[in-house]
Amino acid sequence: MNPIYFGTSEMPLFGTYYLPQANLTRSTGVVLCYPMGEEYMWMHRAYRQLATLFTRAGFHVLRFDYYGCGDSGGESEEADINQWLEDISTAIDEIKDSSALAKVSLVGFRLGATLSALAGSERNDVDSIVLWDPVVSGKDYVEELLKMHQEWAENNLPDPNFASKNNGCIEIMGFPLTSRLGSGLEGINLLNIEKQIANKIYMIESGKMKTNGLLNHHLKSLTKAFDFRHIPGSKNWTESPGLDPLSVPSEILQSIVSWTTEASL
């Protein structure tokens, strides 16, 4: 495991690069795409374990922070969906350079899944994608986040209204929701994707997804190989991810690695 900064010196991205630990090396490198905000914080442990499982299965792995997130350069106020899509492309190029592999697999949870799908539709070297509880509609997602923030404020602050705005910027559970990020999120709708996002797609539903039927149907029409699985028992990850940072949904992680291994053959 090697922590690195990659990308440009003006806009450095922090990543953790893993070499395969198995005797054989798989034909695709894996890029793990994080969700944003509070979900990022609580998913760090699960992503680390997922990376370890992938290396044991023979994959090169890169997990990384988007610009303005985690250990990467930039401030939280600079968060930008278009920039994050470029960051995924930069990460894909980075793992291809480091591993000398021609194809990649993308894996993402929540917004990370959504960004993976969008990035995949703009490239032709994404062999497979795992979409774990993807955000389908950015508009609904913003509403969900604002509602979650308001509920948090009502339960934790003497004056909940105090929490709604700060210096003209709306915030969500410790992170700014700038107008740029807000409009970027609201412009997302996975049902509007018209290009193939990968040769093979695996969608996992572990929480409540209002439009998964529509999304399943849509993605099936865009690719030859589409697998879907509902893995219950981990809804805490989407409803109250902060409740138990030690709890890692191991069944989902195993399922992701098994499917990606099969897809890489």
Added chain:
Amino acid sequence: MKEKTVLLGKSKSLVGIITIPAPEFDVRERPAIILLNSGLLHRVGPNRLYVKLARKFATEGFVVLRFDLSGIGDSKIPNESQAYDESTGIINDTRDVMDYLSETKSIRQFILMGLCSGGSNAFRVACNDERVIGVNLIEGFAFPSTAYFASSYSGSFLSFKSWRRLLTGKSEIWGLIRGLIKFHLSKQTRQLTENLHVPSKEELLANLDILLNRNVRLCFIYSKGSSAYYNYQDIFEEKIRQTPDSRRPLVEVLEDTDHLFTLLCHQEALINLVKDWVDHLPQPREVTEIA
């Protein structure tokens, strides 16, 4: 300002990010700042608080290193085949970070900071290493006490909102009630104290004496809205009052904030408070002369 990844410790198992000020600063003139994990969150800190602190202090000329203790974030336990002692591990890990900064940056003095367990751990490391000249405990130490319970909730009993939260199960009062039941079961309390390395009053005061005698500068920051944590100042209030002005620890209480200082304005207020405390620390040379 520049950020670099570092692998630390004898087996290079600790992952850290060093933030280095612009070249015009002579980093040897100032102590380095080390940030310790807040609970199980990795070195980025809650809501990126540690990244913000690191960058803020780097612009002031301080080298700042945030890292993951063994078993947290990206850091592995050094030798997984052997039993890992968390208590000594935290001290050894932080010493490894100080050794690294001494060797690579010629820095001999350190300020340790952390939120929640990060603050408590910083305090413990300081008691065991004389290179530490300052400790900032943000919401450090937590110990449920009956007196604290009474004072914290005296105002809330009159509030409609508190009752609504209580009846809908959203109030943290249930957690406190559960905590109090445990507190009165002294055996469990002793066990909890041992497991979480929460010092007894006597132990805390003795360690406070050690640090004050060494002229280590201390700052305790509490959030008034975080009822489960805002209690330790009662224990050391008298001790602090008796300490001469020149060495007296600073105790600050931020109104209306939650335990993680979630709101952006609370993060900013916290960072400014920490910066103000650091700004008023004696220069390293002065500390050496007094010591």
